[in-house]
Structures are given as C-alpha cells and as structure tokens.
Amino acid sequence: MKMCDLPKDMAEEVLCRIPVTSLRPIRSTCKRWNKLSRCGVFAKKHLAHQAEESKEGRLVVMMMDYRVFLMRFNLSNKSCVVEREARLIGPDGSDQLDVCGIFHCDGLLLCIPKGHSRLVVWNPYWGQTRWIEHTHNCHLVDKYRCSYTYALGYDRNSKSHKVLRFIDYLSHFVEFKIYDFSSDSWRIILDLFPRTWMIRYGERGLSLKGNTYWFASDTDRQSTNGFLVCFDFTRETFGPPLSLPRVASFQDTVSLSSVREDQLVVLFQTADILTFEIWISTKIGDDPNAVSWNNKFFLSANIKQLIHPQWQFPASASFFIDEEKKVAVVFDKDTDIRNPTREVAYIIGVDGSLKEAADVRECADRYCDAFLCSYVPSLVQLN
Secondary structure, three states: HHHHHHHHHHHHHHHHHHHHHHHHHHHHOHHHHHHOOOOOOHHHHHHHHHHHHHHHOEEEEEEEEEEEEEEEEEOOOOOOOOOEEEEOOOOOOOOOEEEEEEEEEEEEEEEEEEEOEEEEEEEEOOOOOEEEOOOOHHHHHHHHOOOOEEEEEEEEOOOOOEEEEEEOOOOOOEEEEEEOOOOEEEOOOOOOOOEEEEEEEOOEEOOOOOEEEEEEEOOOOOOOOOOEEEEEEEOOOOOOOEOOOOOOOOOOEEEEEEEEOEEEEEEEEOOHHHHHHHHEEEEEEEEEEOOOOOOOOOOEEEEHOOOOEEEOOOOOOOOEEEEEEEEEEEEOOOOOOOOEEEEEEEEEOOOOOEEEEEEEOOOOOOOOOOOEEEEEOOOOOOO
C-alpha cells in the first residue's frame, strides 16, 4: 500500500506528526494529502499535537541578513541549544525575497520587502499571502529624514486584521494610515489627539492581543523619562502614556517581548553603567491600557562582567524569556565589537550568570541586526 492510499484516520495520525516546517513539501506529495492538510478540522488537531511538541523547544521566526528562518531553541539540550528547522520559503514562492522588517500578530507575519514597493502579510502555516499595494511617499521620507513605522493588529469586535503605517516626527504624525483587510483599502486617520511624546526612531513595537505597544518619550528636551504607548486597533487611536517599572531614557536599551500571549516583558539596560534588568507585567485584560508590573524583576545582571565592559544591546534588542528554565535569551552580534562575524544568543540566568553564548550563524552584514519573534502557527485565513 502506498502512503497516499492510507485510510483517512491513519493518514491524519501520520500527518499530525509532521513538523510545521515540513508541511509545504508534504502538500506537494499528493493531491489527497494536500487537501487533507488544508482541512480546518485536521489543522486544529495538527496544531494541538505541535503545541505538545513545542515543549521540547521554542519555535521562533528570525530575520537575519534580510532572509527569514524558522528556528527552534531547545534550552534543555546543553549540547545543541540552537536548531535550525528550516529556511522559510518567501511569500513570492522563492527564497530570494529581501525583507528588511517583520512584524508578528496572531500567527501572521507582516513582511516589509526592501524598497517598500508592496507589503505582504503571510500565514506560513497555510502558505497564504496577501500582497498590499501602497504609495511610498518618498518626498516625506526625504523631507523629514525619517522612515516608516509599521504594526499589525486586529479589531477585537470584527476580528478583521489591520496594518498601521506612519511617520512620526517630533510631536506630530507626518503621515498616518491604516489598511483594513475587510475593505482591502487604506484610510487616512486625521482625528488623533494632540500629544507631547514621540516614538523613538527604529522602534519595532510589540503586538499583544491585537494591539501594539512602543517605547516612547516626551518631546520636552528637559525630560528624560520614557514610557509605553499603545495603539488600539479597535478604536484606532493611541492611549495615554503607560508607566514602566523603572526609569528609562532614550539613551537606554528598552525592548519589549511577551509571555503567554497576555503579559508584556520589558528589557532594560542603562546607557551609563549598563545595568541589565527584565520585568514582567501582570496579565493584560480587555483594556490594553491597563498595564501594571510585578513587584520584583524577573532577572538582573551585570553585563560589564558577563559579556564585555562596553557592551550595550541594541535599542530594540530581540529576546524572549523562559520562566520554567529561569533564563532570558537575548540576540546580538559576537563580542568582536569592531568586526563582528557571528549572530549569538546570550543565555542569561535569573541568578545573573551567563549560562551560554550560543552560536546561531555567521552574519554577512555587521550593520544588520538579527530580529526575532516567537511564532505560534495560526488558522487565520487570508483569502
């Protein structure tokens, strides 16, 4: 009996054990398996099985040297911490698409191709893409010497996904647009309230429960205090400044991550003495602006002693935490500051020790920082 001739229930059992990264070649094996793997009932069963398998290691999407990879970080295996699962095939069907930015929300990836001629939202699980046409206002970018900031989120009421694009210049938005999946069109948002803050250049933001959080600071040059701001994709507006668990300024490293899809995690590293801390918020409910923090930090370390006397992680350093293993994993280049050649995962314990500096891969571009975000496969349909 050929594999393609297996009874449906037996075929499902076999396919459920196929890693997410191997679904694409499996679907090309035969028409019957392709149809079965795209069935919603099977997909739920497959993802439930994959969720159990994920306890063996964390699945993440990484952008390195303008290419996108799927990686698994197995923190239980001391001999091999970083395992490359696959190089993801690009949304155009090849692996030649240069991507300069990725943003994750609800199992979807917003990919920003170099040149920004078109945007693409991509569900790697289904292999579906949605290309989004948009006008690239080069004159605004050149005039204000800024670049676009993007975010991906969704309306909690309609469940429709949206793309946010804006140029932030001091205390006003030069351009502010939203693309709505339900209408397949862009809208200009005009009724934003006056503000006295700005989002730092290069901030990536973090999507959590359909909304996006950024680190921001007062435009008053006398003020050095930073805080968070949240864009609510349902109300299509920013909320009030949200306090951080400790004082931070624009010169410091402040980066965001999440845990269990309902808690923010913030990484701090001061620019002067390089003190390094990670804090976790309490659970965030329906109100995205109701953010509070646990009374004690998750982790504190002396980076001068652990890594290098002058080592400061990038402003939007990619990282994640593992509460069970009691470690944080932060991504950056190797310690050859003048000529780094490797991407490294620095694994720091809650006791303040450096557990390991795990080699990820060679970096072809010393100025291109690796970007990472946790990846959870999604059943959201794009078509």
